[in-house]
Amino acid sequence: MTGLDRMVSDTLTRIADDDVHVERLLAGARAGGLRLRRRRRLAIVAGAALSVAAVGTGIALAAALLPAAPGGVPAAPPVTSGPAPVSAGPAPSATARTLPPPLESLPALPVAAGEPTALSDPSAVGRPLRIHLGLDALPFPVDLVQYLSSTDGERLNVQGRASAGSGTMPEMTVRLARSTTDFEPLEGTRKSVTVGGRPGTFAYLAKYGAGTLRWRLANGLWLQVSGPFDEPAALAVGNGVRLDRTFRCAVPLRLPSAPAAAKPETCTITFIAGEDVITGLTVAIGGSYISFTTEHGNGPPAADLNETLGGRPARVVEHPGDGGNQILEVLMAVGGGAEVSVTAEGHYDGAVVRGLTAGLQWLGGADPSSWPENPLPGS
Known part of the structure; x- marks a missing residue:
């Protein structure tokens, strides 16, 4: 697999x-x-x-x-002896699933007031609890916007709504980093272009209608835009990338029992049209990585609960992951229709993972501005 x-x-x-x-x-x-x-x-x-x-x-x-759209016609009831059955009226007609309106612009993130921007200080990129990427406008109405910040750089992932009968959705990724090590490759026909007054490269895969635009800023940072773009569309997006603001990547929880050596490695905030915000935080402790994901849910079924952590029933499973190394996974409800899943990888200590999860303080709420500056101790 x-x-x-x-x-x-x-x-x-x-x-x-x-x-x-x-x-x-x-x-x-x-x-x-x-x-x-x-x-x-x-x-x-x-x-x-x-x-x-x-x-x-x-x-x-x-x-x-x-699943198929709801609204199928129910079968007629069986005929029984006695009085003739009363007609229930005409059968309901099939109706399409009602979808929430798509996002027309980037969802707002809490501002990190007074902090340097990626333009003024390129070393600010690579701090997982801060986000610097922005866009003047979205290239199409979208159902999903995900901000991702890590020690390697930042990504803005955008997914549009599938067209009728298509099943595929337009996707766009904007990347910001100090190097291009983890960038998607420039595949297809290449062409030299100018983006915001800076030299860049546009690569186009005609077979898939996909374009990738890459350029380097005067301060040494690299930017890349990938999506269903030809050259003019890619340049329009690239020229609309903003790096003049700094935002917080926040999660609705605290980890007060985390050891002093714990450091954030990745943070994500995902906005889905018509649904709750999904957040993710990965904490590095020595040679281990412990990820916390929060989203709408009621936790595992009662039959799967096998431990209690911090007074909360949870499902705790340890099993081999890719490559055969053990992975520890925890899933538990935290109240208010929310759940937290925890995944530990690397050279983790099961007792430390359980302690972090047991001590987790759930804050809740759908407004990222109310979430802490730093979920780790000392914030």
């Missing part, structure tokens, strides 16, 4: 009792891409980072599994 297969399988298993949300699958796949990169650093798995094409494969699989 490949890393992508595992991501798709795990996501579909987790939401098997609910509608399959392609949006959530994409968010999970993006986060899974980071986990794959961490595993590569730990020599748990080998190979290249998850590509945009591979993520698209997972999306297509989920789209094929979407």
Whole structure:
């Protein structure tokens, strides 16, 4: 089973009792891409980072599994002896699923007032609890916007709504980093271009209608835009990238029992049209990585609960991951229709993971501005 297969399988298993949300699958796949990169650093798995094409494969699989629209005509009741049955009236007509309106602009993030921007201080990029990427405008109405910040750089992932009968959605990724090490490759026909007065390269894969635009700023930072773009469309997006503001990447929890050596490694905030915000935080402790994901949910079924952590019933499972190394996973409800999933990888200590989870302070709320500056001690 490949890393992508595992991501798709795990996501579909987790939401098997609910509608399959392609949006959530994409968010999970993006986060899974980071986990794959961490595993590569730990020599748990080998190979290249998850590509945009591979993520698209997972999306297509989920789209094929979407449930049919509700509103089918019920079968007529059986005829019995006695008085003639009373007619129930005409059968309801089939109706299409009602979808929430798409996002027309980037959702607002809490401002980190007084902090340097990526333009004024390129070393600010690579701090997981801060986000610097922005856009003047979205290239199309979207169902999902995900901000991702890590020690390697930042990403802004955007997914549009599938066209009728298509099952595929337009996707765009904007990347910001101090190097291009983890960028998607420039595949296809290349052309030298100018972006915001800076020299750049545009690569176009005509077979897929996909374009990638890459350029370097005067302060040494690299930017890249990838999506269903020809050259003019890619340049329009590239010229609209903003780096003149600094925002907080926040999560609705605190980890007061984290050791002093704990450091944030990645942070994500995902906005889905018509649904709650999904957040993710990965904490590095020595040679281990412990990820906390929060989203709408009621935790595992009662039959799967096998431990109690901090007074909360939880499902705790330890099993081999990719490459055979052990992974510890925890899922528990935290109240208010929310759940937290925890995944520990690398050279983790099970007692430390349980202690972090038991001491987790859930803050809740849907407004990121109310969440802490830093969920770790000392904030």
